Amino acid sequence: MKKHVSLPRHSVSVSGIVQRPDGCILAIKRADDGRFVPPGGVLELDETPYEGVVREVLKETGVKVAPERLAGAYKSMKLGVVSLAILCRPVDGRPQTSDEAVSVAWLRPAEVIEAMPEARAIRVTDALSEGGLFVRAHDGTSLL
Numbered sequence: 001m002k003k004h005v006s007l008p009r010h011s012v013s014v015s016g017i018v019q020r021p022d023g024c025i026l027a028i029k030r031a032d033d034g035r036f037v038p039p040g041g042v043l044e045l046d047e048t049p050y051e052g053v054v055r056e057v058l059k060e061t062g063v064k065v066a067p068e069r070l071a072g073a074y075k076s077m078k079l080g081v082v083s084l085a086i087l088c089r090p091v092d093g094r095p096q097t098s099d100e101a102v103s104v105a106w107l108r109p110a111e112v113i114e115a116m117p118e119a120r121a122i123r124v125t126d127a128l129s130e131g132g133l134f135v136r137a138h139d140g141t142s143l144l
Contacts, residue, residue, distance in 0.1 A: 013083040014049050015040035015074075015120075016057040017127035018065050018090055025112050025124055026090070028060055028101035036115040038123060039101070040083065053086045061104045062096035065089065071127035072134035074119070077144060085123040117141045 015038045018026035027036045039060040043052040050067040057065045065088035072085045095104035107115060112124045119138035126134040137144045 011081045012043045014053040015085045016053045018088045024106035029103035031102045037120045060101045062093045064092040075137045087127040
């Protein structure tokens with residue numbers, strides 16, 4: 001009889017790349033590690049990626065969004081988390097802090113590159129680029 005071996009499992013998350021008409025991008029400063037990142041989180045089993053990004057961005061920032069398109073897939077090789085970056089536009093609400101976000105800000109794309117770790121900033125630059133769907137791997141901070 002073969003012994004059953006439990007393999008590690010992946011987690012699937014979404015990152016909302018929310019862009020205002022003036023080009024600014026919605027960012028949160030995480031409560032747990034103090035880093036600026038796009039809002040997002042783990043998908044629930046019963047929701048689509050677009051439903052999940054709407055829920056997560058609203059929960060973390062108070063901003064309701066309309067998803068526009070999938071921009072890329074990003075895997076943390078350290079944690080086994082695959083995050084789908086989805087370009088969105090804001091439709092309602094004002095930015096506010098939450099349990100997960102000690103600060104919420106609209107950043108210019110150049111500020112995003114300075115404020116966010118490379119593995120998060122690339123999601124924004126990819127979403128703002130023409131060129132289709134990007135697939136990248138990272139270690140949680142830097143691209144691999």
